Amino acid sequence: xxxxxxxxxxxxxxxxxxxxRVSQHAQRRxxxxxxEFLERQPRVxxxxxxxxxxxxxxxxxxxxxxxxxxxxxxxxxxxxMA
Numbered sequence: 001x002x003x004x005x006x007x008x009x010x011x012x013x014x015x016x017x018x019x020x021r022v023s024q025h026a027q028r029r030x031x032x033x034x035x036e037f038l039e040r041q042p043r044v045x046x047x048x049x050x051x052x053x054x055x056x057x058x059x060x061x062x063x064x065x066x067x068x069x070x071x072x073x074x075x076x077x078x079x080x081m082a
Contacts, residue, residue, distance in 0.1 A: 044077055
């Protein structure tokens with residue numbers, strides 16, 4: 001699968017699932033990334049959020065995104081919000 005699916009597409013899918021979980025948790029109905037909700041979370045590090053935004057922009061621009069590091073970042077943000 002990794003040979004067929006471009007990395008940026010896999011990154012976008014990971015991000016979509018993460019954003020959907022965050023939106024459900026926040027009970028928000030808007031579509032798109034829940035940046036405002038994430039920015040209001042005091043336990044989410046600003047550096048982590050900045051990195052997430054950068055990798056989101058890269059994935060949307062079809063640029064390379066380090067999937068392992070993205071996954072670990074998503075886990076770290078999930079844990080900090082729990």
